[in-house]
Amino acid sequence: MKFQITLDKFNFSLYFLSVILEMKKLRKEFLKILEEKRDYKNLYLKTLADFKNYKMRQNEEMKKLKEFAGKDVFLNLLPVIDNFERAMGVEVNDNNVDSIKKGIEMIYKQFMSVLEKEGLKPFSSIGEKFDPYKHEAIEVVEDENREEGIVVDEIERGYYYKNELLRPAKVIISKKPSKEEEKQGGD
Numbered sequence: 001m002k003f004q005i006t007l008d009k010f011n012f013s014l015y016f017l018s019v020i021l022e023m024k025k026l027r028k029e030f031l032k033i034l035e036e037k038r039d040y041k042n043l044y045l046k047t048l049a050d051f052k053n054y055k056m057r058q059n060e061e062m063k064k065l066k067e068f069a070g071k072d073v074f075l076n077l078l079p080v081i082d083n084f085e086r087a088m089g090v091e092v093n094d095n096n097v098d099s100i101k102k103g104i105e106m107i108y109k110q111f112m113s114v115l116e117k118e119g120l121k122p123f124s125s126i127g128e129k130f131d132p133y134k135h136e137a138i139e140v141v142e143d144e145n146r147e148e149g150i151v152v153d154e155i156e157r158g159y160y161y162k163n164e165l166l167r168p169a170k171v172i173i174s175k176k177p178s179k180e181e182e183k184q185g186g187d
Helices: 002-068 071-088 097-117 179-186
Strands: 120-123 135-142 151-156 158-161 164-167 169-175
Touching: 071 097, 097 120, 135 151
Parallel strands: 135 169
Antiparallel strands: 120 158, 151 169, 158 164
16 A cells, blocks of 8 residues: 555656646746737737828828929929910000911910810710710700700810719700790791
């Protein structure tokens, strides 16, 4: 029996020793995991700070871009303004009305040329079939000589900006006279 107790103590000691070794191993792994956690947290905080800095730089760049986006357009419009100022300085009399009108037409063409270079393009609607995507009908007139839904007049021209509709054309469209009006007109 004494041998049995000693063996039990020995087995318990071995068991206890194995538990202690396992605990040391687990402690090492735990410390390693804590170190990795600390590294990942530091990496996260660094990445977060980098991203915040990136966002601030992007916001500043966008702000500058918005501030100076129209600069080239304005530089291209300055000669048009110069020509308008020269035209306004001309004294009008009976002898130069036609030349002033031609000068204003030239300035208008120069102005439209600058706008077209920037991507603004007008479109003509008269004689076209009414298209609700690019026309806004503000009036309908009866016209027996035209097909129904044809644009007969353009009150405001429509414009595209870089192939996207910027403003629809305000138009007057045709419709056939109603049968009652035809009868009244024929009596």
